[in-house]
Amino acid sequence: xxxxxxxxxxxxxxxxxxxxxxxxxxxxxxxxxxxxxxxxxxxxxxxxxxxxxxxxxxxxxxxxxxxxxxxxxxxxxxxxxxxxxxxxxxxxxxxxxxxxxxxxxxxxxxxxxxxxxxxxxxxxxxxxxxxxxxxxxxxxxxxxxxxxxxxxxxxxxxxxxxxxxx
Numbered sequence: 001x002x003x004x005x006x007x008x009x010x011x012x013x014x015x016x017x018x019x020x021x022x023x024x025x026x027x028x029x030x031x032x033x034x035x036x037x038x039x040x041x042x043x044x045x046x047x048x049x050x051x052x053x054x055x056x057x058x059x060x061x062x063x064x065x066x067x068x069x070x071x072x073x074x075x076x077x078x079x080x081x082x083x084x085x086x087x088x089x090x091x092x093x094x095x096x097x098x099x100x101x102x103x104x105x106x107x108x109x110x111x112x113x114x115x116x117x118x119x120x121x122x123x124x125x126x127x128x129x130x131x132x133x134x135x136x137x138x139x140x141x142x143x144x145x146x147x148x149x150x151x152x153x154x155x156x157x158x159x160x161x162x163x164x165x166x
Contacts, residue, residue: 012062012063013062015061015067016060019056020069021049022046029041031066031069031087034088035085036083040083045057048071056072056074058070066087067086067090068085068099069083070099070102071083079116081103081116084099086099097132104157117155118155119155120150127155130157133157135155135156137153138154139154140153
């Protein structure tokens with residue numbers, strides 16, 4: 001694996017957020033391939049953006065480049081995170097925290113009062129991030145991930161009434 005520490009030391013612009021568009025899908029799929037052993041397909045994202053009225057997806061732009069994205073389903077007053085990822089080039093810069101905070105703000109603005117997600121039992125980096133962002137462990141989904149039958153940790157967070165955008 002290539003050492004990218006020097007990239008993390010380079011200054012970057014402030015992240016900008018917008019809703020995901022269909023023309024973002026190829027870049028989103030590249031990040032999916034980098035980040036996940038069972039990435040979503042372009043068709044899955046297309047369906048989320050065009051046919052799922054529960055779905056809300058945002059992209060995070062850094063210096064005009066898609067550096068990360070996140071999605072959730074809003075069902076009643078609960079936001080269910082579907083996926084969240086940062087491009088490898090932008091990892092290690094605290095952008096995951098910024099992206100989660102933005103998702104929490106977006107969920108709250110849409111009427112959610114709590115948020116949930118599943119995370120691989122082996123993904124300690126993500127678990128620490130979610131814990132830092134107010135998510136608490138509530139249970140396990142045994143064999144949740146089909147690629148290796150790994151368990152998923154279920155986490156929930158109460159969303160503050162007055163939250164600040166990233």
